[in-house]
Amino acid sequence: MTDKDILYSYFRSSCSWRVRIALNLKKIDYEIKPINLLKGEQKTEEYRKIQPFGFVPAFVDHKTGHTLIESVSILEFLEETNTTYPLLPKDPIGRATVRALVDAVAMDIQPVTNLRVLVYVGDEKKAEWAKHFQAEGFKALEALLEKTAGKYCYGDSITLADLALVPQAYNGERWGVDMTAYPNISRISKALNEIPEFKAAHPTQQIDCPAELR
Amino acid sequence: MTDKDILYSYFRSSCSWRVRIALNLKKIDYEIKPINLLKGEQKTEEYRKIQPFGFVPAFVDHKTGHTLIESVSILEFLEETNTTYPLLPKDPIGRATVRALVDAVAMDIQPVTNLRVLVYVGDEKKAEWAKHFQAEGFKALEALLEKTAGKYCYGDSITLADLALVPQAYNGERWGVDMTAYPNISRISKALNEIPEFKAAHPTQQIDCPAELR
Structure with a gap:
């Protein structure tokens, strides 16, 4: 387990980008692990174990060590566990x-x-x-x-x-x-x-x- | 405003189906308004005002009169507003x-x-x-x-x-x-x-x- 959250990300992936904005707004310290989609790094056996679809992003929550996938599900998780800069209305x-x-x-x-x-x-x-x-x-x-x-x-x-x-x-x-x-x-x-x-x-x-x- | 929730639905639409299951499990009384996708009823001006993509389902919450769209967003709404049969874990x-x-x-x-x-x-x-x-x-x-x-x-x-x-x-x-x-x-x-x-x-x-x- 590290002391920082990890985001598996590709610079131009729109789904990775969504999560990067949330992490920035919520002032969460994170490390990027680049997955080069054009080089097929998402298709390696190692990455498929993390994300069987071979999509970015994937997010490692350093507090629990759990790896989460699917950008919107990660956004909801960040919203539920971090109260800095709420991104959903209350009603x-x-x-x-x-x-x-x-x-x-x-x-x-x-x-x-x-x-x-x-x-x-x-x-x-x-x-x-x-x-x-x-x-x-x-x-x-x-x-x-x-x-x-x-x-x-x-x-x-x-x-x-x-x-x-x-x-x-x-x-x-x-x-x-x-x-x-x-x-x-x-x-x-x-x-x-x-x-x-x-x-x-x-x-x-x-x-x-x-x-x-x- | 009616006294029942309304679901705009097509019998074979998988997104409508998801919401129908939730409504049944949560014992919510609702009325189906069928939208025949094969006849193009989703493309009428009237329906596009409700759902500009022309997709089913759409859901009318009779308590507020608001119409909600996008099946997963409707599921989250039902989960937040109805505690009968919770469909998300607590952690x-x-x-x-x-x-x-x-x-x-x-x-x-x-x-x-x-x-x-x-x-x-x-x-x-x-x-x-x-x-x-x-x-x-x-x-x-x-x-x-x-x-x-x-x-x-x-x-x-x-x-x-x-x-x-x-x-x-x-x-x-x-x-x-x-x-x-x-x-x-x-x-x-x-x-x-x-x-x-x-x-x-x-x-x-x-x-x-x-x-x-x-």
Whole structure:
């Protein structure tokens, strides 16, 4: 057992990124163990024992020695065990609304456009695929945000929904989705990207980010 | 406002099914409003106002009049507001473990093989696609269950993980995945399918199930 939590992470993984933001906001001291998805390090027998799907992130809670997987489940764990910077509202309807925004990204946009799916779709069609499902997803998410957003995704406080939004909006831009079509998504991500804890979680700030992308 | 909760549901939707089981176990009185996905009822302007992605389920909490979306977020809401038949353990590591099993299904298997994705993949390739991603997902889920399962997915009590498992295992069979390759998944789903609250949530027991499928 170490004296620090450990995050198995890949600099550009949106699911790792969500958790990095939470750890930063909650002032949790953690060490990154990079898993290079392009080199297939997620497919080693050793890593599959930790995460049988071969996905990042995985999180080692140093107090118990337990390894946790699935980014949203890790976020809920951090929320339940660390009261610094709460990321869910207190009322059940508010919590359900924030969680629905998280799931809109984490279930309805990200999984359909992640690396293993795009590899299976193939080089020829993957850009069209990623753009189609992200654009469709952002359209629906924008409609949800019209009802919930203030300064951030849910009113004026940062919530788990904002942690899901920022990496997904970055992916949208990366795949050439016209993000100006989603004014709430664009405005909120821009505001969030100015916040130090979000900046520190950005792919370009990670130890495993190649020098040419920094 | 009505005196009953309302569930917008489609008999064969695995996400609706999860919520139906929770409502049954928690003895919540609810009314089903069927949304026929094959007839495109999820794409009407009226329904898109409720759920902009056009997915089922959606849930109207009659006490507050609020409509909630995203199945896992609805499950968390029911868990927080109804103490009948708790579906999450009390300790944080246990909760994180159960949630990871839920997310393994709800993020890593279901979204990649749902109706809109299969429609986009096209008739020619959709069976191969569904089988590939379900088999890959069940393999990883089986590895997780080897570590967590007792009588059910997490020890010997029914948890949210079991609510996610049953509909997904049904889909696996429907698409011709060889479920005998996953002994824990097969054994646990079989045991769960004997429980009255699970039986009542089954597609064949729904008011919108066509007579020829009953």
